[in-house]
Amino acid sequence: MSRPRKRRTGCFTLLLLIAIAAALAFAWYRYDSFADTPLRAARPGASVVVRPGDSLTKVLRNLHDAGVEGSVLEWGALARQLGAAGRLQVGEYRFEPGMTPRQLLIDMRDGHVVQHKVTIVEGWNIRDVRAALAKAEPLVHNATTLDDAALMAKLGHPGQHPEGRFLPETYVFTRGDTELDVLGRAYKAMDKALDAAWRSRRPDAVLKTPDEMLTLASIVEKETGIAEERPAIAGLFEQRLKLGMLLQTDPTVIYGMGTSYAGNIRKSDLLTDTPYNTYTRAGLPPTPIAMPGIASLQAVANPAPGDALYFVAQGDGSGRHFFAKTLAEHQQNVQKYLANYRAAQAAPR
Known part of the structure; x- marks a missing residue:
């Protein structure tokens, strides 16, 4: 009498095991399919930001708000499998075309954040630089309201004129970086480039200080966009300085005119004395007039010989x-x- 009952119990247990195995197989299939299926964000180019102190749960809510599909259990299981659950790095992460949940979590775990760029162009003056930074997004604009003196004080160089102090280059930044962060890096880059140029200068150079080299390099930068002409123009100005001749270079006059410059120089402008008018004042102007590039610094360090x-x-x-x-x-x-x-x-034409 007991055997049929045992057989029924055995059959039930077997069926239960089969059902559990099937459920586990289905769950694994769903999980594996979820992990490697491309994300479908609410809008192209959308991104998610991990902020300091954000938990995995908070990040998952941000993903859901951005239109990304997947259950908390699926995302949580995948994060634990990848070792990302407690290691999400702060930053901005963009949903690239074809990106999967696995790839996104690996990016977050390893800190592959979105990088933005802003370029300081050779020959720009400080007004141009500040205008470009003011438009750069998503840069934090913490220098917009500072005047030049306050700006340099914030950067740790109180009393220094900002002109010429930031190296023309493309700077990469991430969400959360500030204008002062970028300017600080550009200042250090120029300081390094100027130091290298000063150490490589000719022994008989007429320039007495690195600041004079920076000023002359800024003039050379504004006088020509032709790379091979820069050493010749640097040599010409060096000759004039040695002979005590006026430099008579238009870009310094333009700089001294400030915002009143309307695109052309008249004879009256050449005769109007300002601290930057090299037609009326001997020697170099009091500060650089633009941001010189490395090529102009090197040209001034090693000007071409000649008597032009x-x-x-x-x-x-x-x-x-x-x-x-x-x-x-x-x-x-x-x-x-x-x-x-x-x-x-x-x-x-």
Whole structure:
């Protein structure tokens, strides 16, 4: 009488085990499928931010708010499997096309945060730099209301003029970084580049300090965009400084005019004295007039030899210049410039 009951019990146990195995297999299939199925965010290019102190639960809520699918159990199990549950790193993470939950959690575990960029362009002045940073997103704008003096004090250089102090380069930043963070890095980069240029200068250099080198490099930067001309122009200005000649360089006059510069220089502007007018004042201006690049710093450190004292644009749109040793030769070059300029203006477009 007991055998049929035992058989029924055995059959029930077997069926129960089969059901449990099937459920586990189905759960594993769902979990494995979830882990490697591309995310479907609510909008293209969406991202999620992990902030200091955020728990896995909080991050999962942020994912849900961004339109990412998956249950808390699935995300939690995957995070534990990947060792990410207690190791999510602070930062911004973008949902890239085809990204899976596994890839996203690995990025969060390993800190592969979204990187943003802002570029300081060679020849920019401090107003240009600050305007670019003010537009850069998602940079924290903590320098917008500071004047130049307060800005330099915040950067740890009180009393220093900001012009020329930030190296032109593309700077990478992440969400949460500030304008002062980027400027601090750019300042250190310029300090390093200037130090390298100063140590590599010619023994007979006329410049007496690194600050003078920075100032002359900024002038060279503004005078030409042609890389191979920079050493020649640096050498020409060095010759003028050695002879005590006025530098007579238009970019310094323009800088001294400030926001009143409207795109052209008149004779009256050349005669109007300002601390930056190198037609009326001897030597270098009191500060740099722009942000010089490394090439301009190196050109000033090792200027090309020669005895040219004058230069003028060729006027043909090439950006190149005529160089001359004497004023008479320079005046001939000015006539060439005028002829080329008129021909370029008259050419059909």
